[in-house]
Amino acid sequence: NETRWIEVTYRALTSSAPMLMVFEVEGGVEGGTRIDVRNDRGRLVVASRSSQRYGRSVSALASSAHVDALTWDGAEDAPSASPAAIVDAWTCLGTCAADRYVAGTYYVSVQNTRSVSQRYDIVAYGRAPSDGNEPNDSPSAATPYRLTFAGDGPSGAIERPGDVDYFRLTCAASFAGPSEGMRLELASSFAGSMVLDADGGTYRVGVATPPVPCGSTVAVRTRDGSAGPAASSVYSILADAVALYAIDAPAQSDPQTPTALGRLVLAPGETQVARLSFGSSTARLRYVEVVGASGVAADGRVLLELRDASGPIGFSTSRQRFASGVGVLAGAEATSIDVEASAISVLYQCLGPCVATRYRSGTVFARVTNTSSQTRSVDLYAYGAAETDRNEPNDSTTTATVVSVGSAGVTVTGAIERMDDVDVFRLVCTGGFEFAMVYVTLETSFPGSMVVRRSAGSTPSAPGQRLEVPCDGTFRVETTDGSAGPSASSRYSVRAW
Incomplete structure (x- = not known):
């Protein structure tokens, strides 16, 4: 049950390639040690009690005098790798922790968690990440990957706490043909809570996403920020082509009675995606709306989300209100009261969940999700309209x-x-x-x-x-x-x- 402290100094490197600093305990009883790594200000950097997983959770360790000092000042260039490859899937021989390489002094506490004495070696070193996609930690740095066949997809690893890997997935004709969409699934045996963020949703390992437009940017991360050596934290994104419902949506002459552009039949919990192409128009507003077929109300039972290539635009579950961002179910609608409308030419009302934005030509994607326990048919509308507030434009x-x-x-x-x-x-x-x-x-x-x-x-x-x-x-x-x-x-x- 003894705790020992090791002072480790990582010196500055001349290479600008991504690097990891690794702290490892080799020898002793498997799972019988716990390590905490803190910087020279006493803040926890990374902690572990496993050879396969580490994170930023704080361990309650007794303090002790520094008893040894190590210095690592070697240099190791990042290996070349194709964007889909894991190079040198490293593993630890005992309890270990790793984080982004930052030169400085660190204090590593090593605790024997067993009631018997253990003999072990303390190892501290630097190494290049095995994930050849790094650095891809933001949407702007997303790794481009072109899907070419069914089941294709990129691979990577979460090798440091808080790591998020972004990919921009495009579809070759051999993969999607005219489908323009893909269904994704994350595969990994990592012991942490690894998830895939795609098109506004978060999906666990083994759970397929709804249809996602080709060209989307997706991300892989862990919910708790944990990570592991590449051999244990490796993952793959598997993709299959799926058709999107393609619609041309020009401005319509009478937005009070627009023409339905298509009908979607949605099983309970099902999501379908429609690609909507808006042409040039003098309309001020761009509406997308879903209305229950045969007059059946869709409010509160159908979620409409509008997105473009850059991300979420807005969402609605109600004919009365829509908002920017990613969809969540709305609360109960407020009771309507009379308000003087002398400056409003027509009191316009949607017939189901709708989203209105400033009119722009181009392509948007409408994700329609049946949130109820029954199969529902909805009609999809997309049209341009004038603002009924005659004060407009008065935005400044x-x-x-x-x-x-x-x-x-x-x-x-x-x-x-x-x-x-x-x-x-x-x-x-x-x-x-x-x-x-x-x-x-x-x-x-x-x-x-x-x-x-x-x-x-x-x-x-x-x-x-x-x-x-x-x-x-x-x-x-x-x-x-x-x-x-x-x-x-x-x-x-x-x-x-």
Whole structure:
């Protein structure tokens, strides 16, 4: 049960290639030692009690005097490797820990966790990672990999704590043909909680993803940040081609009665992906919507997620609200109340979960997931539409809607119809009130976090709260989470007096 401390100094290297520093205990009883590695500020770097897995969890070890000192100043160049290859899948001969090579002094505590004496060697050295894809620790540094046959895919290893390996997967014609999609599965025997992040979801080893568009960037990591020598932390991503539902989605002349572009039949828990191609248009908004077939409500039972090549755009499970980011099930919808809509040309309402963004031509992918326990058929809509808020565009102080305020006060209305929309208004006081302060109050029934504030980043006022704004000043209406909705649900009124 004794604990010994070793002081290890790693010197600076001349090579800029990725390197690991490895601490290892060789000899003694298998599994009978535990090591902690701390830097010269006493902060834990890495810990282990295994020859196959290590991480940043803190071990409760008794302190002791430093009893020995080692210095490693060798140099080892990273081996050349193809992006799919693991070179020299190293393993440890005893309890070990490794992390990114950073020159400096470290203190390694080695504890005998058994009740018998053990004789062992302390080994500290540097080595190149076996994963020839490194460094690929961010989306911008993702390793490109072109899939060419069924079951193809890249391999790698999680060799240091907190490592995340990114890959950008493209599809050769021999792999996908006209399918344009892929289904992925992570394979690994690592004892840690290794997962695959793909298209906004997280999938365990052996669990296949829903259809993912070719050209997507995916990542492999461990949930707890653990890692291991390459021989134990090696993994592979296996890919099979899958068809995407391809749709051309031009702007439609009457968005109140758009034409369904296709019907999806979804088994319980099933996800299908549609590729939507938007052409050029003068429309201000780009809508994607799913409506239950034969008038069956889809709210709360179907999750719509919109993505493009750069990542998530927005999601919705409700006809009343959509938001940016990755989809989660929405809560209960708020009860609608009447709000004066004099500045809204048409109170537009989606018939099912929908997402609206500023209109841009190009390709987006709609992921539609049946979250219920029954098979559901939904109609998919994609179209361009005009904003029904006639104050638009009023997204900045230079395009602010002018509001004249006299002794009787005034009410202005609008709607937050697309994600991250901001409606800006400028006050002009009349009737001798040019130097007065104006009280502004927001009213809305939108089931999101809509507020009014004087400027970006200033203290917000929730609906029903009074905000003071000087004459010739501006105020803005927005949502704190960037959510929005069709004008029938996102409409608001602001009373100024």
